[in-house]
Structures are given as structure tokens and as C-alpha cells.
Amino acid sequence: MNKFMSEALNEAYKGLEERGIPIGSVVVKNGEIIGRGHNRRMQRNSAILHAEMDALESIGRQPASFYSDIVLYTTLSPCSMCSGTILLYKIPHVVIGENRNFLGEEDLLRDRKVIVEVLDDRDCFEVMRNFILSKPLLWNEDIGT
Numbered sequence: 815m816n817k818f819m820s821e822a823l824n825e826a827y828k829g830l831e832e833r834g835i836p837i838g839s840v841v842v843k844n845g846e847i848i849g850r851g852h853n854r855r856m857q858r859n860s861a862i863l864h865a866e867m868d869a870l871e872s873i874g875r876q877p878a879s880f881y882s883d884i885v886l887y888t889t890l891s892p893c894s895m896c897s898g899t900i901l902l903y904k905i906p907h908v909v910i911g912e913n914r915n916f917l918g919e920e921d922l923l924r925d926r927k928v929i930v931e932v933l934d935d936r937d938c939f940e941v942m943r944n945f946i947l948s949k950p951l952l953w954n955e956d957i958g959t
Contacts, residue, residue, distance in 0.1 A: 816933065818842050819911055822887040823937055825852040825865065832857050835956050836941045839869035839888040848884075849873035855956060864956075865889070866896040870903075881905050889938040891918035893957060901926055911938030915946060916957060 818840055825838025829852035841849035851868025854860060863871075866888050881903040889911035892900065897919035900908060907929040913920065914934070923930050946953045 816887075816909070818847065818885070818887045819889070819909060819933060819935060819938070821847060821850065822865075822889050822911065823935075823941070825850055825869075826889045826938070826941055829853050829857075829865070830941065830945065835952065836945050837865040837888070837890045839865040839886065841869050841873055842885045842887065843883060853956070856952070862895060864893065864896050866892055867899060870899065878903065885909060887911075889935075890942055891916055891920055891932075892923075893918045897923055900928060907931075909933065911935045912942065914939055915942040 822838040822840045825840065826836040829838060830836040834856040835853040837853040839851055840847050849869045849872040851865055851872050853865045854863040854868055866886060884905055885907040886900065886905050887909045891910050891913035892908065900923060905928065908923060909931045911933055912935055913932050920930050
């Protein structure tokens with residue numbers, strides 16, 4: 815597994831340990847992790863704190879130019895909200911652990927010239943599949959259904 819995706823998966827496991835939703839993300843710039851996070855909707859009683867949002871929030875406020883060379887790693891295909899944030903800040907590259915449990919806005923990202931890589935990682939898939947099977951109502955709430 816890619817070392818950065820491994821770190822994103824570690825974040826997903828942290829979320830699971832906290833009785834949250836096991837999705838993790840890291841932000842990489844110049845080959846270094848500069849931000850990390852996991853879905854904290856349950857933990858923080860938040861409507862919007864998905865893993866990608868948490869990872870971006872962890873790096874703090876930055877000028878728009880800051881995002882021009884970062885890579886965002888996420889264990890699950892990004893939803894509409896997270897994809898909108900990727901587009902807003904013109905994040906050029908997204909690496910996705912898996913998209914079989916949930917297919918987000920990958921086509922929209924590609925249409926807007928974002929490089930999208932899907933690793934189809936087994937561990938990312940299994941942790942999410944197990945969560946969805948054990949907590950379907952919570953999962954549906956997270957994705958807005």
C-alpha cells in the first residue's frame with residue numbers, strides 16, 4: 815500500500831476507535847504529510863466534518879495558491895461536499911483508497927481537470943464495508959440519504 819494511503823487508513827481506524835465513521839484522509843505537499851484527519855461527524859456532532867474536510871481544516875487557513883501542488887489522499891471516494899471543496903481550492907490531485915462502497919463525484923473532478931487515482935485498496939474497502947453492514951442508518955446519514 816502507498817505510504818500516504820496507509821496513513822489515511824490509520825486515520826480511518828482512529829475514527830472507528832472513536833465510534834465514528836471509518837474514513838481517513840491526509841494532505842501531502844512536497845512529499846510530506848502536512849495535514850490529516852478522519853470523519854468526525856459523530857464525535858463533534860457536526861454536519862460537515864468529513865475526513866477530507868477535517869484533514870484540510872488541520873492545516874489551517876491558507877492562501878489559494880497554497881493548494882496548487884498538494885495531493886489529497888482519502889480512503890473513500892469523495893462526496894459532493896468534499897469534491898466541491900477540492901474544486902473550490904483547485905486541489906490538482908486526489909488519490910482514493912476505494913470507490914466500490916461509495917462512488918462520489920469522481921467524474922466531476924475529472925471533468926474539471928483534477929487528477930483522480932483510485933487504488934481499489936482491499937483494506938480501505940473492507941473497513942468501510944464492515945461499517946456499512948453494521949451501521950447502515952449512520953452511514954445513510956453521513957451520505958445524505
